[in-house]
Amino acid sequence: MKSVGLVVEYNPFHNGHLYHLQASKEKAEADAVIAVMSGHFLQRGEPALVSKWSRAKMALQQGADLVIELPYAFATQKAEIFAEGAISILEALKCDSVCFGSENGDISPFLETAETLKELDSDYQDAIKYYMKQGISYPSAQTKAYQSLNTGGHTLDLSLPNNILGYQYVKAIQKQGAAISPLTIKRTAAGYHDEEFNETPIASATSIRKAIFSEENKDIQSFVPETSLYHLKQYKDNFDTFHQWEDYFGFLKYTICTMTHDELKQIYEVEEGLENRIKSLIQQASSFKDFMEQLKTKRYTWTRLQRLCLHILTRTTKEQMKLEEAAAPYLRLLGMSSQGRTYLNRIKKAVDKPIVSTLSAFSHPLLNLDIKAASVYAMIFPEPIRSQFMHSEYSTRPVQYDEKEKLFL
Structure with a gap:
């Protein structure tokens, strides 16, 4: 029984994700699709539009067979650590291959680049340090360092977001000695950061979220499956909101204002005196967007600073994020189809990590971070909704979906 792994956020699940899922399954000739999905907070340091449970349901109804949560300690990290966490989960689940979308669409440059940078690692790291001393961001320094090596052969553009992640997946497979074959399919139509719709039925998640929050109340029906629309509507009806950073700004401001400089310095990713800049700018900031625009510099990307703000919001320290x-260290099962349950039954004796289906059955410091993140995610709800939401974090068992009958069990 062959399986293919996808590393996803599904924020929300849209037509591009459906294409990726179906094309990956076909390319890998897989019987089961394993989706490793970020929880309530995402790699760019922002809250997911709707909860992980709603997004897991979207995935199951469109062909995913297992949905496993990527822990907070990996999901809210730079691309390298994000990829290592995801690949370790797929390897633990005996996944045969991982398939990612890329701007390139050909796996050869990824394999060649990973091998080349492994051989030239010392020169590459020196070049990164050189460019960072010029005051540019780490991702930009990586790109310039790679270009400076004059490796020849297949050139992979590491300035493009999906190519960056794809390279990190391949690198993680090599580093971990994982028995996983990397595959890629070319992204179609919409770019990763495109903010506007085009004439095709595939739009970026960024543009879909922008439409959802727009005052014009733009219609997203053409760009997401009907099941996604249903779960979005159900979530809005139940909780009267879609999550965005502005909802949390008051909590962030309070947290920063009540922390000392020394306490801020202990927060993960607060480095190089950033605590002073954060403290000085927060007092006058009127919104999260306003604060970020003032905080942003050439050296620090918006994404890096957004993750930093998230770690402040959750009071996550450098010590807590030590891996x-x-x-x-565990596999948090969010949902499974009938096919996924069959797959899990076949391989579970060979799985060397605990499979967590309820929180009461397992404890771990990194799982405590996941629980804390869920609690912070629920802060914007009034009582008793917040308490009910947190109760569900402990009591909800993995979602089960019968794909033949098309119903949740």
Whole structure:
């Protein structure tokens, strides 16, 4: 029984994700699709539009067979650590291959680049340090360092977001000695950061979220499956909101204002005196967007600073984010189809990590971060909704979906 792994956020699940899922399954000739999905907070340091449970349901109804949560300690990290956590989960689940979308669409440059940079790692790291001393961001320094090596052969554009992630997946497979074959399919129509719709039925998640929050109340029906629309509507009806950073700004401001400089310095990713800049700018900031625009510099990307703000919001320290190894220590099962349950039954004796289906059955410091993140995610709800939401974090068992009958069990 062959499986293919996808590393996803589904924020929300849209037509491009459906294309990726179906094309990946076909390319890998897989019987089961394993989706490793970020929880309530995402890699760019922002809250997911709707909860992980709603997004897991979207995925299951459109062909995913297992949905596993990528822990907060990996999901809210730079691309390298994000990829290492995801690949470790897929390896633990005996996944045969991982398939990612890329601007390139050909796996050869990814394999060649990973091998080349492994051989030239010392020169590459020196070049990164050189460019960072010029005051540019780490991702930009990586791109310039790679270009400076004059490697020849297949050139992979590491300035493009999906190519960056794809390279990190391949690198993680090599580093972990994982028995996973990397595959890629070319992204179609919409770019990763496109903010506007085009004439095709595939739009970026960025443009879909922008439409959802727009005052014009733009229609997204053409760009997402009907099941996604249903779960979005159901979530809005139940909780009267879609999550965005502005909802949390008051909590962020309070947290920063009540922390000392020394306490701020202990927060993960607060480095190089950033605590002073954060403290000085927060007092006059009138919104999250306003604060970020003032905080942003050439050296620090919006994404890096947004993740930093998230770690402040959750009071996540450098000590708490210390990873004993670049691998997820448990597998939090969010949902499964009938096919997924069959797959899990076949391989579970060979799985060397605990499979967590309810929080009461397992404890771990990194799982405590996931629970804290869920609590912060729910802060914007009034009582008793907030308490009910947190109760569901402990009591909700993995979502089960019968794909033949098309119903949740």
